Amino acid sequence: QFLKMMNVYNFRVKADIKLTSFKVFTSLEKSQSDYTSFKDPRHADLGWRYIDVFPPSYALIEPDEYHQKRISLGIGEGFRDISYGKDFPFEHNLDYLNGVSFSKGCYIG
DSSP, X not given: OHHHHHHHTOOSSOOOOOOOSOEXXXXXXXXXXXXXXXXXXXXXXXXXXXXXXXXXXXXXXXXXXXXXHHHHTTOOOHHHHSOTTTSOGXXXXXXXXXXXXXXXSOOOO
């Protein structure tokens, strides 16, 4: 379902979207030597996200703990919380969570 949705919005560039073995991990601390990490742009209290095949070897947040924290901050995530094709991004405050760009041109809503 995710790949189907992503290919619907593939307008401007020739891109091959496919599933990989990469996973997303979460930590409250940033590794100085890890280049696959980025600060979660939705809220400072959500920590750092790591994209890799294997988890980093330091202070990960367990998925249940991460989801409890995310929900306590009022942050919806993906198909778990947001109905694809039924909800508008603004109904879930995605404009405040860096989930909508008003400077990239056409907004598909």
